[in-house]
Amino acid sequence: MTDDRPEPAGQQPARRLPGTLAAQVLQALVDAGSPLTPGEVRDLLDTTGALSYSTVVTTLTRLHEKEVVTRERDGRAFRYSAVADPPALTAWRMGRLLESEEDHGPVLARFVDSLSAKDEQLLRQLLGELDK
Missing domain, CATH: 1.10.1220 (Arc Repressor Mutant)
Incomplete structure (x- = not known):
């Protein structure tokens, strides 16, 4: 989930500004109004598949450590909810x-x-x- 402009052949896509993905993840949780799995968050943020599942999990884990989101076990995964906007x-x-x-x-x-x-x-x- 980066800049929408196509990159010249052989170049890496532009990197996100620090905190951008965390803010997008948090906004997705706020907008959802109910707990989401990392896969559901990824699907909301990026329908192209460019955003990796592990990146979303890492972001959610860091937000949880900062006490900005809560999580509850749902089978083998967690469901996350925003406690802050x-x-x-x-x-x-x-x-x-x-x-x-x-x-x-x-x-x-x-x-x-x-x-x-x-x-x-x-x-x-x-x-x-x-x-x-």
Whole structure:
């Protein structure tokens, strides 16, 4: 499940951006509204067969380890359900990155400085709502 553009002969398909597949898997689980097997997730994400079953299993296992999805045994497989949506996963990732730095001030300052005017205004609005 990569870029839809055909690749020139002999070249590998473009790689996904980090976190893209996890977000797609999570969105598929959210949209399904009921637990899915890895095969069902793969079939929803890629009807061409280019996405391997083991890649989906690995992604679901990592999401389970991060406590973003739950799983229940169904025969020899597991069925997975989302406990968070893609924005929650992104927020979790941002939090993990922030935790990796000892001094949060400079990181947050640079983050806010890199925001567009529209996103900065949205952040100010959201922070203002937390103060109420």
